[in-house]
Amino acid sequence: MTLARTALWPLPRRSRAARAPLPLTVALLGLAGAALIILPLAGMGTRVAWGRLPELLSSPSATAALGLSLRTCLASTTICVLLGAPLALLLSRQWRGVRLARVLAVLPMTMPPVVAGIALLATLGKKGVLGGVLDAWGMRIAFSTTAVVIAQVFVAMPFLVVTLEAALRSRDERAEMIARTLGAGPWRLLVRITLPMVGPALARGTALALGRGLGEFGATIAFAGSKEGVTRTMPLAIYLQREEDTATALALAVVLIAAAALVVGATTVPWGTLLQRWLLPAGRSPAPSGTEHPSALPPVPMPASQDEPALPHTQRNARRLPLTISFTSAERDVSVCLEIGAGRRLALIGPNGSGKSTACLVAAGLLDATGGEVRLGERVLDGTGFVPAGQRGIALLSQEPGIFAHMSVLENVAFGPRCQGLGRRAARERARAELVAVGAEHLAGRSGGALSGGQAARVALARALATSPRALILDEPMAALDAGARQEMRSLVTRRASEEGLTVLLVTHDVLDIASLADDVVVLEAGRVVERGEAARVLSAPGSDFTARLTGMSILMGTAAGSREDPRVDLGAGMVIHGRPDQEVREGEPAAALIPPEAVALYEEAPSGSPRNALPAVVRTVERSGALVSVGLESGGHRLAASVTAAAVAQLGIAPDRELIAIIKAVEVRVVPRG
Numbered sequence: 001m002t003l004a005r006t007a008l009w010p011l012p013r014r015s016r017a018a019r020a021p022l023p024l025t026v027a028l029l030g031l032a033g034a035a036l037i038i039l040p041l042a043g044m045g046t047r048v049a050w051g052r053l054p055e056l057l058s059s060p061s062a063t064a065a066l067g068l069s070l071r072t073c074l075a076s077t078t079i080c081v082l083l084g085a086p087l088a089l090l091l092s093r094q095w096r097g098v099r100l101a102r103v104l105a106v107l108p109m110t111m112p113p114v115v116a117g118i119a120l121l122a123t124l125g126k127k128g129v130l131g132g133v134l135d136a137w138g139m140r141i142a143f144s145t146t147a148v149v150i151a152q153v154f155v156a157m158p159f160l161v162v163t164l165e166a167a168l169r170s171r172d173e174r175a176e177m178i179a180r181t182l183g184a185g186p187w188r189l190l191v192r193i194t195l196p197m198v199g200p201a202l203a204r205g206t207a208l209a210l211g212r213g214l215g216e217f218g219a220t221i222a223f224a225g226s227k228e229g230v231t232r233t234m235p236l237a238i239y240l241q242r243e244e245d246t247a248t249a250l251a252l253a254v255v256l257i258a259a260a261a262l263v264v265g266a267t268t269v270p271w272g273t274l275l276q277r278w279l280l281p282a283g284r285s286p287a288p289s290g291t292e293h294p295s296a297l298p299p300v301p302m303p304a305s306q307d308e309p310a311l312p313h314t315q316r317n318a319r320r321l322p323l324t325i326s327f328t329s330a331e332r333d334v335s336v337c338l339e340i341g342a343g344r345r346l347a348l349i350g351p352n353g354s355g356k357s358t359a360c361l362v363a364a365g366l367l368d369a370t371g372g373e374v375r376l377g378e379r380v381l382d383g384t385g386f387v388p389a390g391q392r393g394i395a396l397l398s399q400e401p402g403i404f405a406h407m408s409v410l411e412n413v414a415f416g417p418r419c420q421g422l423g424r425r426a427a428r429e430r431a432r433a434e435l436v437a438v439g440a441e442h443l444a445g446r447s448g449g450a451l452s453g454g455q456a457a458r459v460a461l462a463r464a465l466a467t468s469p470r471a472l473i474l475d476e477p478m479a480a481l482d483a484g485a486r487q488e489m490r491s492l493v494t495r496r497a498s499e500e501g502l503t504v505l506l507v508t509h510d511v512l513d514i515a516s517l518a519d520d521v522v523v524l525e526a527g528r529v530v531e532r533g534e535a536a537r538v539l540s541a542p543g544s545d546f547t548a549r550l551t552g553m554s555i556l557m558g559t560a561a562g563s564r565e566d567p568r569v570d571l572g573a574g575m576v577i578h579g580r581p582d583q584e585v586r587e588g589e590p591a592a593a594l595i596p597p598e599a600v601a602l603y604e605e606a607p608s609g610s611p612r613n614a615l616p617a618v619v620r621t622v623e624r625s626g627a628l629v630s631v632g633l634e635s636g637g638h639r640l641a642a643s644v645t646a647a648a649v650a651q652l653g654i655a656p657d658r659e660l661i662a663i664i665k666a667v668e669v670r671v672v673p674r675g
């Protein structure tokens with residue numbers, strides 16, 4: 001079976017069926033192109049005195065050229081990396097004139113090298129603009145080994161800059177955003193997140209710069225001349241000796257081609273994957289765990305604030321803080337004021353583009369709260385001052401978990417505590433305890449890039465909570481998970497938020513998230529609040545079109561009862577709803593029964609056979625909805641919606657105030673715990 005599956009998908013690369021057909025003419029032209037590259041190399045190979053290669057390469061002129069090329073290339077490549085990487089970082093950002101700067105940076109790539117040499121000579125030569133000044137100080141650059149290095153840097157650095165800058169501009173910036181919310185400063189962000197993310201491009205750019213430096217000829221001969229042992233690099237030696245000492249010139253050419261092939265070959269190696277494999281071998285055992293308990297989490301120093309001194313972890317847990325987010329963004333046309341009570345969980349819902357993520361970014365400190373204020377407890381985070389992301393005591397979890405793929409899971413979770421000043425060992429201990437708390441300790445040693453969606457969501461939660469936040473912003477972190485993983489994540493968030501006493505802002509499009517997680521709901525439409533209230537009230541009696549459409553189903557609040565095989569919700573006044581089996585119930589805890597309108601059938605009298613869910617109900621509204629009719633009912637103070645045919649409406653005489661019996665299929669009722 002496995003064989004059949006692998007044979008079918010993915011299709012083997014060599015399979016004929018897997019290849020898109022190529023016109024014969026195109027294939028022949030391609031082969032002609034390849035011949036044009038290979039034939040001269042092969043032709044040269046026929047002239048090389050292969051047997052005398054060691055002897056030829058050990059001649060004084062050859063060793064001098066080889067040694068000089070090696071030294072100057074190492075120096076120029078180092079300079080290319082040290083100056084080129086910062087230049088690429090500058091060019092990858094948006095600022096006035098950046099387009100012109102990008103053109104100038106690649107100009108040496110398209111310039112004839114000899115022109116580059118003349119330009120360098122005009123600047124640094126004896127009569128050059130700078131050369132004259134340097135000459136007065138006794139520094140002669142032209143026609144020295146330094147000139148060779150400068151010529152190589154001039155022509156080679158753009159290769160590194162262009163490669164790195166393209167990678168930087170197309171990188172996914174979400175990981176950096178997450179790192180900022182975890183407290184990373186500019187250097188840590190650059191060294192631990194940005195550069196490792198573009199590591200393969202940096203390696204490729206460096207290899208290309210090295211290759212270009214090795215082959216440099218025109219700029220060198222014009223600016224540095226050709227003095228044996230001082231400026232005569234391999235390409236120059238090959239050119240000058242090609243007639244009088246052809247054998248040595250060809251031997252040097254072989255070395256140059258071999259070096260170039262090695263360098264170009266190195267650019268095709270998947271360095272990122274290899275490094276990860278070396279640094280995190282698959283067999284590496286997960287970090288020891290199992291002895292820690294969440295209550296034993298080592299403390300993390302809270303960001304210093306003048307008006308709120310850092311508190312010990314245990315005391316902070318006891319303090320639940322209210323969160324206020326109030327701002328107006330003219331650019332995005334969003335104007336919102338949210339007040340979340342201390343330790344409460346508020347669901348922010350609304351159509352796409354209504355401003356939910358904008359509110360999350362403002363709260364986390366990734367966007368300015370223009371004309372407003374962000375306040376956590378007594379501490380003003382934005383408004384009369386600005387507390388940067390990562391120092392606010394607010395953690396952000398977004399739809400993309402943003403797990404750092406180049407780090408292990410343990411390092412991911414330890415990242416925040418490290419940013420907050422904890423030592424390596426203490427940060428790792430803290431990370432381990434957080435992983436235990438979310439049931440992911442077995443993943444500690446795994447690479448961050450080797451997690452399933454559900455695992456990544458757990459790790460992201462552990463990483464966010466490892467910074468000991470007081471408020472948690474959840475911007476649809478469960479949207480990409482399957483139903484099972486979503487339910488697990490809901491329970492986990494509910495438990496950890498209660499344990500840590502967190503104030504939670506949750507963005508979601510899922511009614512189940514609201515029913516099981518939220519205390520309060522705010523509805524946004526077109527950047528404005530159109531409805532707010534307690535979750536139970538908003539869900540059972542929607543006051544806006546959006547919530548009415550969102551809920552669609554009836555949500556009956558009550559108390560959980562029964563067992564996994566027969567879960568129930570007691571609605572009070574002797575009314576009970578049975579749900580479908582295989583749902584977790586916590587006897588006596590708040591729960592909601594979610595009922596789709598199609599699961600409700602209406603009868604004049606209870607049918608024989610005593611169906612399990614039979615509720616007396618009074619019709620309140622009747623509305624046509626496409627081919628069907630939506631009937632709004634009230635049963636013991638609960639609102640219930642049914643979807644019936646027009647024929648049923650006529651047959652039963654369904655009209656406002658009509659008393660009926662609602663029969664609800666237990667298999668279609670979901671029982672959801674309300675944390």
Ligand SMILES: Nc1ncnc2c1ncn2[C@@H]1O[C@H](COP(=O)(O)OP(=O)(O)OP(=O)(O)O)[C@@H](O)[C@H]1O
Pocket residue numbers: 331332333334350351352353354355356357358359
């Ligand atoms: N980077 C940006 N620059 C300018 N405007 C933006 C930017 N990102 C979003 N917007 C605009 O801001 C408004 C609110 O967008 P936001 O992403 O906050 O909505 P949302 O409710 O989170 O949407 P969704 O449910 O699709 O995630 C939209 O009109 C959007 O076009």
